[in-house]
Amino acid sequence: MTAVISKKALGIAPMSNNKMIMSFISEKVQALILPMAGIFCFMLLWSLTASSIDTSLGKFPGPHAVATQVVNLIDEHNAERDKADVFYIRQDERNKVRMAKDPSYQPKVRIYTGKETFLDQILTSLVTVISGFLVAAVIAIPLGIAIGLSKTLNTAINPIIQIFKPVSPLAWLPIVTMVVSALYVSPDPMFAKSFITSLITVTLCSLWPMVINTSFGVVSMNQDWVNVSKVLSLPKHVHIQKIVLPASIPAIFTGMRMSLGIAWMVLIAAEMLSQSPGLGKFVWDEFQNGSSQSLSRIMTAVLTIGLIGYLLDRTMLQLQRILSWDKSSAQL
């Protein structure tokens, strides 16, 4: 917007209508054609290299093998759902028989005990990453604002942040696992231990970029706005609510997008390492299976992971566009 106004002010002649439409179309076409061409070239290169790589598990999977596996995985999912239906019917009958024998018995419906399908694993990973990310946001944003506002606090906490920031959360994983199994004991836990472990790992790695970016956003706030707040002698909470938060939203979101990207990558690795349910476990299980289909299934998972990571990032961007006053900051 500002750019357009300044161009007008500088006296640059506006384009003719025709030209504008042409350039609009060509822009659209470019936005559509170029990525298509990119993907096409990638596919071509992929299938060419794939067919020339021989592993001990057979040929490297090309696009066709992956497409077959997508169909397979969906079929397996449906088959498993059918098995689940039969399971519930059987369970119902068993409960009825027992009730007839023992009227005081309280029938209980237990959830299906069969395997998790690929789609279940995707869902598990998504829920884990989002919960871990939200926990991190709840801790990191207030902390970042506090650090940004108070120089004393910043000086005190900064060394700790700098030391923990470069630590891979995977290094924390064994400690987290042991601590969770020691402390999280309840006869009827609401969440599985593996879920808590993955969640904490995700939180740990999402924390630092968010804290640092938030505090940076607060520190580099426009000094004029701070002065306005001072002149109006706004109380502290109003100052944060009306001035600090809106001013630092772009920086907060930059931190959040970074965090979510890292969290998604780390979660997959953590799942592989700790065998907690999710896409990472799917990949690791397939690697261990070493069947002739394993590689193509792993490749399918790799593409799925990428696609989901991309969608997560776009979602955050969309959220930023809605929440931020400065739309130009919400660019790719």
Next chain:
Amino acid sequence: MKTTLKNECKKLCRTVIAGLCISGSLLTSSLQAAELGYPEKEELKFGFIKLTDMAPIAIAYEKGFFEDEGLYVTIESQANWKVLLDGVIDGRLDGAHMLAGQPIAATIGYGTKAEIITPFSMDLNGNAITVSNEIWKQMKVNIPKQADGRPVHPIKADALKPVVEKYLDEGKPFNMGMVFPVSTHNYELRYWLAAGDIHPGFYAPHKGDTSGKIDAQVLLSVTPPPQMPATMEAGTIYGYCVGEPWNQQAVFKGIGVPVVTDYEIWKNNPEKVFGITKAFAEKYPNTTIRLTRALIRAAKWLDDNNNANRPEAVKILSQSNYVGADYDVIANSMTGTFEYEKGDVRSVPDFNVFFRYNATYPYYSDAIWYLTQMRRWGQISDDMPDSWYKAIAAKVYRPDIYMAAAQSLVDDKILSKSDFSDLVGEDGFRAPQKHFIDNIVYDGTEPNAYINKFKIGLKAGEKL
């Protein structure tokens, strides 16, 4: 084969030991009095490692044997044996497919100390030793040939000895993989190597040395079973001892050659067990008996009619959530054959035994054999009297639970009495066992005397 054996046993029972039959029937009536109640805990989670000998668990689930007992079981594959054991100890898992050495080692406090018991032995045999193509090429020249040009079996480690010596002369360490310090595979690999006069190294836990490489000519290290082929392919190890399908996988991938099966090292050796904590068995006695019942039925199904159900079992095992390897790879060993060098397929009908020869009964003498090997290689650093061996075995192996489950299966007419006919009056010790690759006889009642028979290994009174 099976029926003749059974008939013989029946005859024995009827004619010779009539007295025992009477005591057996006394047992029957005393147990019949208490009808088996509903399980105290119905939702269970069992762990396993991707190996074909986890089959009884998969079959008990897929064939609905667990559900018949009112048990709702979730089955989850584990990353490695340590994770699996920790899972059972900390309660994340209710029970698991375990190496026979694991409950024993946990009970005597080698590694994590915990009281783990086993009411059910999962199978006999099922392992093999595989070497890489490179080592095989060098080994093969030392092996005598049959008339048809194929190597004479069993292949002894004598053929490997010159190769190991050559590597040592060149200053190169000779590395091999096994799956866990207290695994059957570790002891079998050590047994085979030592029988060929190759020293696999001692442990000295009292000095803090648990790497097992003291005086070693071959360095053994731990690798999880499913990663064995990949680790050998990467050149980190020259060979390994592991369960199926990871030996056949090496043949299919063309990266190695299985040289000897554990059936040839020790005919009908006990392999995996089903492990639960002692606390679990005490807190949930009905659940314990019921899960044992389901596993016995599954094991029986696997061996029924001369392995007639094996193809179906292989199909189940090849699902990605169980073993997950290709059907052909698993079928190779599960259906009575074993492929050594590519194309050299030989018949080994008893390579995987799940029910025949009382495979599921937890014999004290089996537990004692593992203890003798732990002592032989220094994992047990001090001399122990024979009575100690028996006491530990009785603490870990629980034939009482097994017999209660078997009896209730007979009472409910699910299985017939003849299925357990040779177990009437069983005292938990197998008759002295021959058929070891080095022809040393094992008698479970005299562990110390047995240890003294080995050329390589700690003997009574010795301490590192």
